[in-house]
Amino acid sequence: MSDVIKSEEEKAADARRGPAGAAQRSGPPHMRMGQPAEKSKNFLPSAKRLLGILRPQRTLVWAAMAFAVVSVCLSAVGPKILGRATDLIFAGLFGRQIPANLTVEQFATMLRARGEDKVATMVEAMDHVIPGQGVDFGAVARVLLLALGFYAVASLLSWAQARIIVEVVNGSVYRLRRQVEEKLGRLPLSYFDSQPRGELLSRVTNDIDNIAQSLQQTLSQLITSLLTVIAMLAMMVWVSPLLSLLALATIPLSIGVTAVIGKRSQRYFVQQWKSTGEVNSIVEETFTGHGLVKVFGRQDEVGARFAEKNDALRDAGFGAQFVSGLIMPMMMFVGNLNYVAIAVVGGVRVANGSMSIGDVQAFIQYSRQFTQPLTQVASMANLMQSGVASAERVFEVLDAPEQEPDPADPVRVDDPRGRVAFEDVSFAYAADRPLIEHLDLVVEPGQTVAIVGPTGAGKTTLVNLIMRFYELDGGRITLDGVDITEMTRDNLRSEIGMVLQDTWLFAGTIRDNIAYGKPGATEGEVLAAAQATYVDRFVHSLPDGYDTLLDSEASNISAGEKQLLTIARAFISDPALLILDEATSSVDTRTELLVQHAMAALRSDRTSFVIAHRLSTIRDADLILVMEDGRIVEQGGHADLLAAGGPFARLYAAQFAGAMAEAEAG
Incomplete structure (x- = not known):
């Protein structure tokens, strides 16, 4: 975004203003990645x-928690029920070995007489042992169906x-x-000046996707x-406090192991996402300017820088x-x-009769189900850390x-005459x-x-202040006597x-790009703007005319044609103020003459600021x-300034001498 708003002179001025402030980080974004990053916040507050x-959806969250409970x-009741089935089977197996004419107590006495005290104790501790009868499969089936019902409802x-x-x-x-997205719309231009575009895109795309996952x-x-841990713990205490x-x-x-490993992994995850943003930034900027990279033979340097960040x-x-x-x-x-x-x-406890085998089986299941959620929470630690x-x-x-908010009671200027006044204006990036x-x-x-002057004189800054891209x-x-801070920015x-030196067109038809300057523009208005700015002359040479689709870089039309489209877009908006920042720099000499006539018609009855x-x-x-160093050192008409022999005359002579030298060299 900053590349669209700021001219080359302002980018060069940034380098001179030093490291302080948001807009003072010199060099392109990929050159600023070695600067120290802010420390991450603590895990728990974040x-x-x-x-x-x-x-906002806490009602649904509470409903989900109720279902989970x-x-x-x-x-949690399921293992206890299954333990009951195990006890029935085990009791049936022992009952079959006991003669029908003996009671359980008599059989236990016989076992003790033979020296089998542990077996006797187990038999006495069993419930539902019927001498002479085997496994009651009907009772076992009823228990299993009950467990199946519980598990089915729990799954649902x-x-x-x-x-x-x-x-x-x-x-x-x-x-x-x-x-x-709304926050980005409220951020000042200085924020975007200080952020590499790839890094910012990574934050609002990759990082949010990672949060969702x-x-x-x-x-x-x-x-x-967490609920399972509580339920399993309660059931374990009920079955056997000792176990x-x-x-x-x-x-x-377990907690100690998780804490130690989790603490070590946190810094790796922070670095991982920081490095992801840096890699995205390099890729985005390199492919945006891939032509220049190839022209200046910097592929190896870019590759080395990418390899360094990719390795990290x-x-x-x-x-x-x-x-x-x-x-x-x-x-x-x-x-x-x-x-x-x-x-x-x-x-050991089953052997001494203090527990049934079904309770041991249930407790083992509970212990596994108790440690399993703890393990799951531990295994989710990396996802939580990353998120x-x-x-x-x-x-x-x-x-x-x-940026400063719009006034609560704004003054609206709907039909401005175009009188602009700077009154004791001061501004500094740092x-x-x-x-x-x-x-x-x-x-x-x-x-x-x-507005003319050397690079870094403050020409583009002047018009940026009119647009309230920066605050004074x-x-x-x-504007017509109304302080622009008393108006809304939209108004x-x-x-x-505004027509900038750097063109910006979006993926869409030529018609849509022209109509972008006036929502709801009619077909007649689009055609009138195109004809006035000589867009109509080259559109008819395209296969689909005004329905020709432009890609995201508008690479299927020339640089001059792109500039003509941006001029047409400004023309159709019918503004009261017009700002032209080297608007004809990308067109050839013949087209420039045509555009000059179009701009003359566009400037008619409008206040215009032309950076040239x-x-x-x-x-x-x-x-x-x-302008020089942010000050107006000279002002007047073209002929008067040449005659005065001041800074304008020196600029004009230097430019004319350069043009003559080029002509002689040619």
Whole structure:
């Protein structure tokens, strides 16, 4: 965006203004990547803020949590029911071995008499042992059907919960994208001057996509996993407090492993997304100017710079995935140790009759289901770290200082005459390097004012201040006596037409690009603007005429034709003020003569500011301002300034001498 607004003189002036301030970082964006980056925010505050984007849909979030609670509770009861089925089968197997004419107590007494005390204790501890009868398959079937019903309902509720979370996450990310888009519209031009375009694009595309994926993959599992931990812990305590203490003993070890590995992986994820933005920036800028890269033979330099950043991205990505990937196997190792300990102690307790085998089976299932969600939470740590790292980068955009808001009670100027006055205007990109100081200037309606001067004199800055792309440090600018800060920016800019040295056309038809200057323009208005600016002359040579599609770079028409289209776009807007920043620099001499006639008609009855380097193009200007170092050092008509022999005459002589030297060399 800054490349569209700022001229070459302003870009050169930025380099002289030094490193302070947003617009003072010298050099193109890809040359600024070595500058220190701001420290990332803490994980917990950033994660809390990230979850805050779900607040508008908190009703659905609570519904999802309710479904998750019921689903987890039903799933938690399942192992206990299955343990009951195991007890019935085990009791049936023992009951078949007991003679029908003996009671369980008598059979246990016989076993003790034979020295089989442990078996006797197990038999006495069993419920529902019927001597002489085998497994009651009917009872087992009823228990299994009950368990199946519980699991079926739990699965259905889990699906509903996941479906709601999908809707919540997509709705929240949709709002986040809108917030970022609206924020970009409220940011001052200085912010875009300080941001590499590829880096900014990465923040508003890649990082938001990563937030969506992280929330999608972690939020549903996180709720379910935390509820599962609570439910499984409650069931374990109910079944066996002793074994529960044994299972809980491994939790501090699991948390310690997760914390150590997660802390190491966080910095890798931050670097990974920072490197992603840097790689995107280099690719975007290189392909935008690929012609110049080839012309100046800088392919090797660009390739080396890309390789350096790509290597950094590879190393950061490898480190992030490798370190965070250690969490899962470490948690599985701890879980297996826990499983072995529970199996041994549970077997001993079954042998001494203090627990049934069904309860041991249920507890083992609970312990596995208890450690599994902990493992899932640990395995999601890398996704959470990555998502929060991306969120921090997006939040930096949302937290950037905004331009001054429009006045609450604005003055509206609907039919301006075009009188522009600079009253004691001062402006500086950096506070310690003033550019424009105490400038006074009055431009009457219908006047054409040409602004000339060396590179960095402040010519483009002057018109940028009229457009309120930057705010003044002192003084004021008025339009028909109204301070432009008392108007809304939309009202001000709707009365100004601008044709820049750097053309900007969007992917669409030629007709659409012309009509862009006036929403709702009729076909007749488009044709009139095209004919007045000589666009009509070359459009008829195109296969599809006004329906010819331009690509995103408008590479299927010449540079001069692109400039003519931007002039036609300004023509159709019928502005009260007209700003021409080297508008004819890209056209050939013959076309320039045609455009000069069109611009003369366009400037009729309009106040015009013309920034010119070719001094021969401003002979008919009503007033010529000569600027040096932000000051107007000379002003007057073309002939008067030449006769005065001052700065304008020296500029004119230097340009004329250069043209003669070129002619003689040719």
